[in-house]
Amino acid sequence: MKRNLLIVVAILSAGCSSAPESRWYKGNLHTHSFWSDGDDFPETIAAWYVGEGYDFLAISDHNVIADAERWLGIARTHSRYQIYLSYSGESPQGWVESRETDDSVFVRLKKYEEYAGRFEKEGIFLMIRAEEVTTRFESKSVHINATNVAEYLEPLRGTSVVDVMQKNVDAILAQGERLNRPVMPHINHPNFNWGVRADELAQIDGERFFEVYNGHPSVNNEGDSLRMSMEKMWDVVNTIRLRNDKPLMFGIGTDDAHHFQEQAIGKANAGRGWVMVQAEALSAESIITAMEDGRFYASSGVVLSEISFDGTEVTVTVEAEEGVSYRIEFFGTMKGDELETVEILDPESGEFLAYRYSDEIGQLLQTDEGPVANYVLSGEEMFVRARVTSSTIKHNPNFSGEFERAWTQPVQPEKSTN
Secondary structure (H helix, E strand, C coil), X not given: CCCCCCCCCCCXXXXXXXXXXXXXXXXXXXXXXXXXXXXXXXXXXXXXXXXXXXXXXXXXXXXXXXXXXXXXXXXXXXXXXXXXXXXXXXXXXXXXXXXXXXXXXXXXXXXXXXXXXXXXXXCCEEECCXXXXXXXXXXXXXXXXXXXCCCCCCCCCCCCHHHHHHHHHHHHHHHHHHHCCCCEEEECCCCHHHCCCHHHHCCCCCCCEEEEEECCCCCCCCXXXXXXXXHHHHHHHHHHHHHCCCCXXXXXXXXXXXXXXXXXXXXXXXXXXXXXXXXXXXXXXXXXXXHHCCCEEEECXXXXXXXXXXXXXXXXXXXXXXXXXXXXXXXEEECCCCCCEEEEECXXXXXXXXXXXXXXXXXXXXEEECCEEXXXXXXXXXXXXXXXXXXXXXXXXXXCCCEEEEECCCECCCCCCC
């Protein structure tokens, strides 16, 4: 897959400004290692992303920031023992610290500062410290990534899903304010265990990001026969937010990788989803600032060479590959569309599951075949976003027949000064 890092793009969204000296950076903000429930050492994982041409990576293990002494015990009969042997054989001499017994080996997991220092190179590759703050309300899973943390964040409980999200988002933002550093929360995989509904996500203050694409096979990106997909949720959330004078929410792509030993459908593999960020420098501050300005897109394989918005017209240009066709679709909600809801009940228990929203919310506004498309806003749209679908079947897909895609951030029509 080609990567374009030199084209200058002005993405003017939700008040952001162009960045004439910027370039594209490819990164993943959500993945896991032996520090929680991943199946490899963080150094091996970081080396994979470096080798695959990523520019930045955040290993976001559950409720840990890799700052303590931790030893991993591995039985010689366990499959992890072969992982240890590979790790030991590929590491620099003296790097691996281990002690052995008759039937096991104990390996010290390297702290973040240790393993990050092996891979970081100014302007070339950036490691960003992160934590997946993992909590719940009753049976509902609530996971929130905290990017660029400096200190461990205790997961907080609450009186509802909304209360849990708000308390944890507030705590993440408070750490950044207290330490005078950018710390960015984003809501992970709302459809995982059907934990977060659109109407709940729309209520959160201070949160600007959620995962519109996650490469884990258990997160229900596509929804099901009763509940909406992540894309539909995105449009519903932004419709509700704009009608309540809240800012747009942006969509992130991640792989949420846990499994590095076997690539297969049904495994949570690396490389399935990522973000392309147009930033002035390869630093956590610059990356987060650009994302807060909306200067990025989510991808599961498609590379864009231009995204521009001048207040009235959106232009999307694909960095086209030979022999590949593209479809560019524009979605949005019109100002007069009704936000109608119907309660969806579990067909067996009769319990409330979610709301169904009218088809006008996030409706398809325009379709173009080819690598370039323009959409001229009439001024009646609340917001417009684009989705690009390639004719290429995705390598190591999340599900059989998955095509490569990219998602641009939503934009609002320029307000009249009359």
